[in-house]
Every structure is written in C-alpha cells, then in structure tokens.
Amino acid sequence: xxxDWVRVVRGAALxxxxxxxxxxxxxxxxxxxxxxxxxxxxxxxxxxxxIASVLYLRSVRxxxxxSRPASAGELLGLVALLAPLLLVAAAPSxxxxxxxxxxxxxxxxxxxxxxxxDNTAELSxxxxxxxxxxxxxxxxxDVGPGVRVDVDGxxxxxxxxxxxxxxxxxxxxxxxxxxxxxIRVQPPGDAQEYELSQWLKVAGxxxxxxxxxxxxxxxxxxxxxxxxPYGL
Amino acid sequence: MSTAAAxxxxxxAAPPALPGGHRPLLGLALAAVGAAVVLSPHxxxxxxxxxxxxxxxxxxxxxxxxxxxxxxxLAGWRGLLSPALAAGLVPALAVVTLLVQATPSLEAxxxxxxxxxxxxxxxxDxxxxxSRPASASVPLALAAAGFVVLVVVGGRLGQVDSVAEISTFTVIFASxxxxxxxxxxxxALMSALIEVFVSDRAFERVSRLPLRLQVPGLALCGMAxxxxxxxxxxxxxRLILRGVHPGAGVAFMLAAPIxxxxxxxxxxxxxxxxxxxxxxAARAGLGLVLATTSGLLIARLGAGKxxxxxxxxxxxxxxxxxxxxxxxxxxxxxxxxxFVVAGAALAAALQTMVPQDVFTGVLTTPxxxxxxxxxxxFLLSLCSEADAFVAISxxxxxxxxxxxFLVFGPVLDIKLSLLYAATFGWAFVARxxxxxxxxxxxxxxxxxxxxx
Numbered sequence: 001x002x003x004d005w006v007r008v009v010r011g012a013a014l015x016x017x018x019x020x021x022x023x024x025x026x027x028x029x030x031x032x033x034x035x036x037x038x039x040x041x042x043x044x045x046x047x048x049x050x051i052a053s054v055l056y057l058r059s060v061r062x063x064x065x066x067s068r069p070a071s072a073g074e075l076l077g078l079v080a081l082l083a084p085l086l087l088v089a090a091a092p093s094x095x096x097x098x099x100x101x102x103x104x105x106x107x108x109x110x111x112x113x114x115x116x117x118d119n120t121a122e123l124s125x126x127x128x129x130x131x132x133x134x135x136x137x138x139x140x141x142d143v144g145p146g147v148r149v150d151v152d153g154x155x156x157x158x159x160x161x162x163x164x165x166x167x168x169x170x171x172x173x174x175x176x177x178x179x180x181x182x183i184r185v186q187p188p189g190d191a192q193e194y195e196l197s198q199w200l201k202v203a204g205x206x207x208x209x210x211x212x213x214x215x216x217x218x219x220x221x222x223x224x225x226x227x228x229p230y231g232l
Numbered sequence: 233m234s235t236a237a238a239x240x241x242x243x244x245a246a247p248p249a250l251p252g253g254h255r256p257l258l259g260l261a262l263a264a265v266g267a268a269v270v271l272s273p274h275x276x277x278x279x280x281x282x283x284x285x286x287x288x289x290x291x292x293x294x295x296x297x298x299x300x301x302x303x304x305x306l307a308g309w310r311g312l313l314s315p316a317l318a319a320g321l322v323p324a325l326a327v328v329t330l331l332v333q334a335t336p337s338l339e340a341x342x343x344x345x346x347x348x349x350x351x352x353x354x355x356x357d358x359x360x361x362x363s364r365p366a367s368a369s370v371p372l373a374l375a376a377a378g379f380v381v382l383v384v385v386g387g388r389l390g391q392v393d394s395v396a397e398i399s400t401f402t403v404i405f406a407s408x409x410x411x412x413x414x415x416x417x418x419x420a421l422m423s424a425l426i427e428v429f430v431s432d433r434a435f436e437r438v439s440r441l442p443l444r445l446q447v448p449g450l451a452l453c454g455m456a457x458x459x460x461x462x463x464x465x466x467x468x469x470r471l472i473l474r475g476v477h478p479g480a481g482v483a484f485m486l487a488a489p490i491x492x493x494x495x496x497x498x499x500x501x502x503x504x505x506x507x508x509x510x511x512x513a514a515r516a517g518l519g520l521v522l523a524t525t526s527g528l529l530i531a532r533l534g535a536g537k538x539x540x541x542x543x544x545x546x547x548x549x550x551x552x553x554x555x556x557x558x559x560x561x562x563x564x565x566x567x568x569x570x571f572v573v574a575g576a577a578l579a580a581a582l583q584t585m586v587p588q589d590v591f592t593g594v595l596t597t598p599x600x601x602x603x604x605x606x607x608x609x610f611l612l613s614l615c616s617e618a619d620a621f622v623a624i625s626x627x628x629x630x631x632x633x634x635x636x637f638l639v640f641g642p643v644l645d646i647k648l649s650l651l652y653a654a655t656f657g658w659a660f661v662a663r664x665x666x667x668x669x670x671x672x673x674x675x676x677x678x679x680x681x682x683x684x
Contacts, residue, residue: 010562014562014565017413021410021414032403033403033407033410034411038411041410042410044414045410045414045417048414048417048418048421049413049414052421052561052562055554056561058558059558074566076570077566077569078570080570080573081566081570083573083577084405084406084409084410084573084576086328087401087402087405087406088406094402094403096400097396098396099396099397099400099584100400100403102587103400103583103585103587103588104583104588105587105588105589174407174408174410175404175407176404176407176411176583176612176613177612177614196396
C-alpha cells in the first residue's frame, strides 16, 4: 500500500491529541486542567478528536500517485501543536500549587465567586475565605468563631508563629482563570512541617485572631491531590 | 578541451551531507554536547550540586546520553542524517532531557522515547531527501534552535529554574490548549462543511449585497453560530475565500464569539442576581457595534487581499465528500491549532512569571480600570464561552470595566493575535487594535454612565 506520509504524520498528531483527551476523560485527571463547569469539554474533545482521527486516517493512502513531502513549516507546526503533550508527559503530574497561589493572588472579590458555588453542603475553605472578606457573608452563612470545620487544601505559604496558609483554587473555565482562596491555619504544637503544595485534610475550630478567622487545627493529615482541585 | 565532465547530481538523490573526513568531528561534537547536557545539572541544580558526580549514577548518565550517542552515530560517523537537522535536534533533546531529569518516574522511559524520536527524524529526513533535493533542514534547525534559545533565555530571565515553575507553566499551558482545541476543531469542521456543502450560488447572492447590508448581516449571522473566537476565524476565512467581502467576513469573525447564544447564556448565568440583563444586553449591543464598525472600516481602508494564505490546503477535488471535508478540516485545524498553542504558551508564561496583583489593587477608576481589564483580557486569552465567570470576579472594578473585559477579550488577545497574523497579516492586527480599542473604551464608558 502506498501511503501519503504527510497524512500519516498529521493523523498521528490528531491521534496524539485524541488519546490525550481520552486519557484525561477516562483517568479522571481532567480536573487538573479544567474546572467543573467546563469539564464537558474533555469528553466532547475526546469524542470529536477520536472521530476526526479515524476519518482522517481512512485517507492516508496516496491519491493518484501524488507524493508531497512535508515542508519544514509543516513539521514545525506539528511539533508546536504537540508541544503541550510533550510537556505534560515530561513534567511531573500536578495541578496548580503554591507558586500559582502566589502568582494569582489578587484583590478579586472572593465573596462574589463563592456565592456562585451553590454550595449547600458543609462549610468549605471557600466559605471561610469568603467570611474573612465579608462580614455579611459570614453572618448569612453562619461562619464565625467556635464553628467546627473539616476542610482540605494545599499548603501555600508559611506564616508567622508556626502557622501556615492553606489554599484551594476555584476555576470557572480552566486552570488559566483559577482563583486562589486562602485561610490561615494554626497547627497543633506537635504537628510536623509540610512541604509547599502538599495537600492536607485539616479538622479544627475557627477562632478570631487579629480580626480574621483562623482555623486552629486539632487534626491534620496529608492526603492525595483530589480529582477536583479547582472546585468543591 | 577537456572531456572530463563534472559529476552530475542525479535528480532526487541525497546531496552529500558532509565531507567524509569531517564526520568523526561532528560525531564527537554531538556526543560531547550530549555529555555536557546530561551532566550540566551538577552545575546549576542545587540538589545535584550536593550529590556531586558519582559512579553510582553511571547507568543513569549512560541512558540519558544514549539519544545523543545515537544522533552522533547517525549524523556523524554514518552520515545518515543531515548535519543541519542533527543540530536542530540537539537543543530539542537537551530541553526534554533536562525536563525529564527532574521527573524520576520518566527517567527510564525518556531515553527510549528520545531514541525513537531521533530514528523517526532520520526516517523523515531520508524520505524528504528522496522526495525533494532542496534542503528544508536548515530553516528547521534554525527555528528549533531559536525556540530553545528563547525558552532558555526567557526561563533564565524569569528565573524559571525549578520544578514548580515548569509545573505551573505546563498546567496552565495545557489547560488553555485543552479548552481551545476542541473548538478550533469544531470551527474547522463548520468551515469544511461550508466549503463542501454550501453552493457557490449562495455565496454569490451574499456577495452581491451592498456592503452596508452585507457587513451587519454577516455580523448578525454570528448569533446563530455556536463557536468561540478560536472557531470563528476558520469560518470567516472560509467565507472570504468563497467570495464574501473581507469586511463582512471580519464582521462575522468578531461578532460570532460575542453574540452567539452559548456566550450570552453563560454571561447571563455568571451575572445572575446582579445586572444580568444589563450585562447581556450591553455585551451583545457593544459586540454588534464593534463588529459592524470594524468590518465597515476595514472594508473602507482597503481589504482587497486580506488573506495572507489564500488556501494552502492540498485537496482532491475529485474525491468523495467525506474525504474533501476531512482535507479542509485538517488543513484549517493544523493551520490554526499551532497558533492557538503558541498563544497559550505565551499566556501561560506570563501567568507563571508575573504576579497578577501587579495589575490590580490600583487604578480602578472607570476609564483606567477598563483599560487595565482590556490588558488583562489580552494577556489571559480566555475562551469567550467562560470569560464571564472570570469577569464577575473583578468586582473591585466598575461594571463598565468588566464589560470592556468581556467585549475586548473575544476580539483581541494573545492567541488571537497570532492567529489573525497568520491568517490576515500583522498589519491587520495593528489596524484591528486601532479600531477596537477606542470603540470598546467608549462603549464601556457609555454603559458605565447609564448604569451609574
């Protein structure tokens, strides 16, 4: 069979992207890149790219004996198109971490974002950050001193007196627009130090310290990164 | 008269890659560069400096060096790979090797993959040299080397020297690509369907309309096209190729990502409970005005040869419809996709290196705030179908500034600039910026005045 090599290479690039989308979909790692609201893009992309790959590869046989070698521009374009896949394969598997919290820290209104969570479950880290930003939010959601909470998040910065900052991201679209929410955690006296970006499950009581709600931890344990690091 | 004729090169035969006596030198150079790359973390990485060079790591050093050794064998001692292509592969191998050295789980796999890449490059090079004598390796090598220099210099300037930076960049880079590419494919599919299934007569009817009707008409058609900004470019390009006036094509391209029902619905959802009606109406209204005005002005300024690449696809017009659809789809997808990926890389690099609080916390007055959020929209390169959820988080900015973010982002951002430049040329990008910036600023001020 005589093959059109340009089509073979292009087909391989399509298969590469289709496989990546399918892997994200089936492995449950889509949450590392997209937020819950747009997670449908991953199965959608997986299906359409797979169909496109299959249909395209049906035409890899050379038509009419015409042989067209790939130009340098085409090869470079294909390399550029596959660059994200190469990087994802080469870099450690991760979601946004402490560095991203630092870079994305802004004065954006966290209350407005939290209000759109439609969170009817138990109190989350987002609620505590929202309560720190707005007394009205704290009152409406019964977030205040003495309330017991059980939250998870990643260690994003060391703070004074042995305390540290615990953060989570909230993404509307994807990791590019993810917004960090942070609270201060005062660990128990015998607690070990954790590395930046380590995910923790922290249980304790909220206390008002220096005008802010601080989570005074009674129990802390390291956990794996959740499948939905940018949402509830 | 001498009868000794110079040996004539046979058409299609591979040109001599390198004089035989120089091959060992090239091989030695490639092998030495590989060794330097593999051992270099001992100089610049803190963890490696502490452990020092050790015979205990000999197997690791050898396996990481294997792709370079293979390259040296193929290009140097055996002369089976052109020196230019070998030189282009070296920086690519170096970058991947250095990235992988920070990823223990990939240490074992990467050398095998890289050896496969070298062999593939050799196969592709041999195929190319058999098919066409003209060398494409030099620009390929130069571009690859230039890319690596940019990455290294940019990384050093931005102090991207740790796993955290690379990891953050990768997550944001891949996330933008994952969000955008399905829509690029969808846009390419619609473009291909238009090309194959819509008759010339339909386009003739549209192109016969007076420009004053054609431009707003095509802009309004954007309401019926559920494609975001990445998808609207190939559709607009196809419309122009089929005879629609370039000004009208541009109007469609700018309107579709703002006026389409999915975008307006997401805007309504994001702003539900606060100014949803105002924001949806203002976004649609300002978007329509922007698209129509831009289309008319670009038409008036002369848009005769707007497309930089009339149609680079390699299509078989006698082939079946499915094959023709796939030909056009792939041509548009690969053409647009690489620029979307390049834009995603730039946006990710900015987000990784530049703290966002540089842009906020000050200057939140309506006019300056609108300008600031337009810069933000340009840099973030978000999809128009989800940007409202980001805009709503900028509550310290007035509503007019948020509107500027929502209207400007889908029209001009980093990835779109590259896409427009590839499709219409850089002059078009500059012209579009000159037209759109005052309209968006003026419109957002007007809405701010109305909203109070």
